[in-house]
Amino acid sequence: MPENALTGAGFAKLDDTSASAYRYAVLRGRYERADVAEELEVSTDHALLMEQTLRQLHLLRPMPGEPDVLVPISPGAAVVDLVAPAENEIRELQQSVSEVRTDMLALLPAYFESRRRRNEAEAFDVIPDIKALQAMLDDYGSRCRFEILTAQPGGPRSPEMLEQALPQSLGRLEKGLRLKQLYQHTVRSDLATTSYVRSVTTAGAEVRTTDQMVDRMVIYDREIVFLPEQHVQGRVPGAVVVREPTLVAFLCKVYDHLWAGAAPFIPGLEELTAINDELKLSIVKLMAEGHKDELVARRLGMSVRTARRHISQIMAEVESTSRFQAGFNVAMSGMLDESVGAEPGRTGAPHPGPRYDQY
Structure with a gap:
């Protein structure tokens, strides 16, 4: 049985010496190792290597009835015998590749639809329960890495709320977080807010005020944004958690725009x-x-x-x-x-809810 010439590196190569050995075998009608070595003036081991190459290329095969005698085969017959199995393997592999491609591409609609649904689920969460929302705010605040941005429209917060907020704000600052808090101008006349702002700004927070704001907002590491629920009746509004990168980036730009137009609030230094x-x-x-x-x-x-x-x-x-x-x-x-502040925007009356301004 002829040896297979197709290896991991391809078919065996026919060099000049092996070609000369083949021509001599055709001339003699058979391949005799000792005669080839003498005729081509090579060693017997070399003649053996050439014999193996010619057999791999199907140019030599045993004579029927005499397996020890090798006879030369025409190159035309040898190439058909040699290449046909490889060509069959290639055709079968191409067919297999085509079937796999068809089967895999058939999954594309399901993939995109499932990914769309997953993105919708991961990009937005509506949290109507106030306790669950506050737990999420506390969790994200504790895991925040570098920055917390807040916008708190409406008038001053209650002294009780500010008293609760102060330790957490100071704790965030001690961790090295950057805190930027945005309020409306009316908080500047509130004693409790002024005291709170004095404490956090002394610890490194930045606080500014503006005349009007769009709505309440909390941003963690410019990756997660909390926005208040809208058009809620019969209960305290919860929040919408936004994670979709494009929308988060847009909301961060909105915040930066509001911040750039706001006035720094440093108790004792501002001009009332x-x-x-x-x-x-x-x-x-x-x-x-x-x-x-x-x-x-x-x-x-x-x-x-x-x-x-x-x-x-x-x-x-x-x-x-x-x-x-x-x-x-x-x-x-x-x-x-005169030009002061931003264009008027709807904020809505303040309502009780999660302690957005604690961060």
Whole structure:
């Protein structure tokens, strides 16, 4: 039985000496090792190696009935005998590859649909239960690696909430985390908030205030964002947890934009008159847009009573007896030409819920 010439490196190679040995075997009608060695002036071992090469290439095969006698075979017959099995293997392998490709590609629709569902499940979580939400906030706060960003619209937090928040904020700062906290200007007049801010800024936190904000927001390591639930009735709103990278990056840009337009809050160092001017200008803008006292108060995170007091002061300053006249006089005075803070945005009235501002 001829040896197979197809190895891991391919078919055996026919060198010049083996070709000469084949021509001599054709001339003699058989391959005799000793005669080939003498004719080609090579060693018997070399003649054996050439014999093995010629047999691997199917150019030599045993004579029927005399297995010890090797006779030469025509190259045409040898190549058919040699290559046909390899060609069959190639065809079978190609067919197998084609079938595997077809079977695997048939799974693509299921893969993309399953991945879409998985991404939806992993990218967003709605947490309606306040206790579960607070546990998640505590967990992410403890596992945060470098930065926590918070935006807290509305008026001042309660002294009890700030008292609970202070140890955790200081603990985060001791771990080397960067804390950036964003509030509305109205918290600057609150004694409890001022005390809290003094403590955390002394420990390294950054606190700023702005006239208006979009909504409550907590961002951990610029990878996870907590947003409040919307349009919830009959219960305290929970939160939506956002993990989808593109949306998280967008929300981080929104926060950075708000932060860039906000004023640093460092108790004892800020100019209160400048802040009052900013508040005044914010109220003037909202009055000029025709908003009622209640909406002005909600937008700026203050009580309706406080908003009405500021509105009365502004009307007195511009010598107006009605809101319409005040709007006209303000426009003529050029107060609206000043640029302070961000464009008005809806924040909604503050409501009880998880302690977003603890971080």
